[in-house]
Amino acid sequence: MKPDKLHNLLQEMDTRVARMQRARKDHFTANLSGLRTEVQRLLSKVDTLRSSDIAALELMLSVIPIHDMDRSSLSNLLLGMKIGLNRLGPEEMLEAVPGQKPAAFQFGFEGERVVVVDQPLRTRERDRDIAAAALEAATEKGVYVGEQLAQSNCSPRLREAFKSLQDKLEARANIIQVGMYNQTCGLVLRGDVEELSPTLFELLRSHVELVFAAASQFDDWRIFRENASDIDRESVVELSQSTLALVRSLKAQRDTDPAVAAALDTVVGWTQDKAADKRDVLALTGTLQNLWSLAAKSALAKEVASEGRKLVAKAIIATLLAATTAGALAAFGKVPGAEWIETTVAYFKFATEGTPPASPSPKSAPP
Numbered sequence: 001m002k003p004d005k006l007h008n009l010l011q012e013m014d015t016r017v018a019r020m021q022r023a024r025k026d027h028f029t030a031n032l033s034g035l036r037t038e039v040q041r042l043l044s045k046v047d048t049l050r051s052s053d054i055a056a057l058e059l060m061l062s063v064i065p066i067h068d069m070d071r072s073s074l075s076n077l078l079l080g081m082k083i084g085l086n087r088l089g090p091e092e093m094l095e096a097v098p099g100q101k102p103a104a105f106q107f108g109f110e111g112e113r114v115v116v117v118d119q120p121l122r123t124r125e126r127d128r129d130i131a132a133a134a135l136e137a138a139t140e141k142g143v144y145v146g147e148q149l150a151q152s153n154c155s156p157r158l159r160e161a162f163k164s165l166q167d168k169l170e171a172r173a174n175i176i177q178v179g180m181y182n183q184t185c186g187l188v189l190r191g192d193v194e195e196l197s198p199t200l201f202e203l204l205r206s207h208v209e210l211v212f213a214a215a216s217q218f219d220d221w222r223i224f225r226e227n228a229s230d231i232d233r234e235s236v237v238e239l240s241q242s243t244l245a246l247v248r249s250l251k252a253q254r255d256t257d258p259a260v261a262a263a264l265d266t267v268v269g270w271t272q273d274k275a276a277d278k279r280d281v282l283a284l285t286g287t288l289q290n291l292w293s294l295a296a297k298s299a300l301a302k303e304v305a306s307e308g309r310k311l312v313a314k315a316i317i318a319t320l321l322a323a324t325t326a327g328a329l330a331a332f333g334k335v336p337g338a339e340w341i342e343t344t345v346a347y348f349k350f351a352t353e354g355t356p357p358a359s360p361s362p363k364s365a366p367p
Contacts, residue, residue, distance in 0.1 A: 006081060007046045013057075013077045014039045020070055031064045054081050069336050076339040083346045093347050094300040098340060100293045102220035103286030104176050105263040107294045112308040114294070114316065115257040118173040122219045131217035135169070138207075138214040142166040145207050152200055154192065161188045162204070165211065175218040179225070180270065180283050182211040187273070224286070228278035231334045236271050236281055238327035243268045243288065246323035253319070255312040263287060285335045292320060296344055317348055 014036060021032040038060060042053055058078055061071070079096050100106045108117040123131040146166055149159045165181040168174070186208045193201055215221040243264055250261040267287045270280040298313035324345060332341040 006049055006085075007043065009077050009080050010039055010043050010046060013074060014043065016070070016073060016077075020066060028064055028066075031060075035060045035064065049081070049085065051082065051085055054078055054085070072337065073339045076343045079340075079343045080346050083343065083350050090300045093344070094297060096340060097293055097296045097300070097344060098289075099297070100290040101286060102176060102224055103290050104174070104180055104267050104283040105287045106290050107260060109294075109298070109309055109312075110257070112306060112312055113255055113257055114260055114312060116259045116263050119176070119220065121172060121175050123217055124219065127217055131214070134214035134217050135172075138211045139166075139169045141207055141210060142169050145203060148200065148203060152196075154196060154200070158188050158192050158204075161185045162207075169211070175215055175221045176224050176283070178211065179215040179221045180279065182208055182215065183279060184270070185211075187275075224282065225279065227337065228282040229336055230278045231281060231331060233274065235327075235331035235334055236276065236284075238325060239281075239284060239288070239331045240268050240271050242323050242325050242328035243284065246319065249319045249323060250316075253315065255315065260291075264291075281335075285332065285338055289338055289341065291316070292341060292344060295320060296348070299348075318352070321345065321348060321352075 017032055017036045017039060021029055021036060024032060035057070038057060042049060042057075058075075061074055061078075076096075079092075082092075102119060106117050106119055107114055109115070121131075121135075142162070142165065145162055149162055161181075161184055165178070165185050168178045168181050185204070189196075189201070189204050189208065196204070216225075247261045247264045247268070250256045250264070251258070264287065267280075267284040270276060271284050273280075295313045295316040298309060299317050301310070324341075329342055329345060332338045
């Protein structure tokens with residue numbers, strides 16, 4: 001990694017530590033001040049930066065009580081510096097990549113083929129019966145709503161939105177998808193309010209509220225909703241455009257089930273409206289993180305189900321690298337918990353520099 005890249009990482013660390021320092025009013029402000037002083041010292045000698053300097057920063061950071069998200073953010077910057085100094089091995093990188101998290105979509109392998117996988121519905125033991133009953137009530141009402149829509153002259157878009165929601169309710173495969181499709185129903189409903197009778201509008205509105213109430217009984221939707229955060233519209237556009245390029249490439253790979261590209265296309269669609277909210281953005285970034293997680297962990301793992309699976313993972317890594325623009329990478333840096341993407345991209349770019357990207361096995365190559 002060139003000195004200017006290391007300088008940028010140190011400068012970003014200085015900025016983030018300064019932000020944390022301003023937010024603290026306790027005696028640990030002095031510790032943050034000391035950390036920042038050391039970062040600024042290294043900024044002045046970036047051409048001679050050594051792995052021992054990074055280790056010293058890690059030690060200073062380890063004794064300061066800060067929010068887990070802030071610690072993760074700074075740790076990823078330090079990992080990036082290690083990559084720049086060629087001091088980060090595959091095992092360390094494997095440990096740094098988090099596992100997949102609850103999101104609109106998760107991915108897995110079926111043999112040597114990447115597919116979309118279900119996410120079991122989770123809730124607290126004491127809430128299990130209530131959650132199951134709430135979901136069942138929403139599903140049953142959804143059947144009635146579908147019948148009423150079929151008999152009305154509502155727009156095809158509204159009818160399709162509620163049908164898609166009902167399909168997700170009946171599938172019981174992903175509560176976050178239920179919440180997101182329900183959110184879409186609410187948006188479409190508001191847009192069509194003038195074309196609906198008061199009775200039908202109230203029926204649909206109450207159904208949307210019922211589904212949200214049912215989804216809130218499940219841990220994954222609660223966690224997803226709480227973790228959603230806003231980023232600027234320009235960053236959303238960068239991520240969306242990058243993902244559309246990824247979709248086009250994945251459609252040409254036979255080792256990737258068409259449902260994978262369709263999933264990415266779906267989450268991009270949720271962000272296309274200028275009014276897209278923070279849940280739409282998290283649906284996109286969370287899904288992308290899960291694909292990166294699967295590919296990176298499979299490519300770096302010492303043991304996989306087959307060598308073919310590792311080749312497929314490396315091919316997806318190459319596709320992700322090609323599709324992830326500088327603007328998209330910067331956008332990931334603004335999403336809490338997604339900072340590790342920057343480190344992962346830097347690692348694989350460094351590892352493949354001067355080496356042709358990995359390709360799928362001959363039997364899986366596009367025609």
